[in-house]
Amino acid sequence: MQKCENCNTQFSWSKIFKSFWWTYKPIQCDNCGVIHTITTLGRSTVTALTIVPMLVFGYFLSPFNNIFVTISIGILISIVGFMIAPFVVRYKKQL
């Protein structure tokens, strides 16, 4: 998971997760106060982990004929992707 590029303090999962909710709000390090912003790649990663698996499941993989079941599971998959995202998304020190 992302660490502070200045002092190597580990950012918490919830801190990064909350940043997503506020349209990728910059994260401030609790220890040294340096601001970190999400990278373009980081934003793409969030999309790749949430929207893409949901669409792939919905269009190609769903074994269900029921559209509501398919949508519900698709949403569940995107929520799981969203929860995994803080572990892989990269932030960089703001200059």
Ligand SMILES: [Zn+2]
């Ligand atoms: Zn720091």
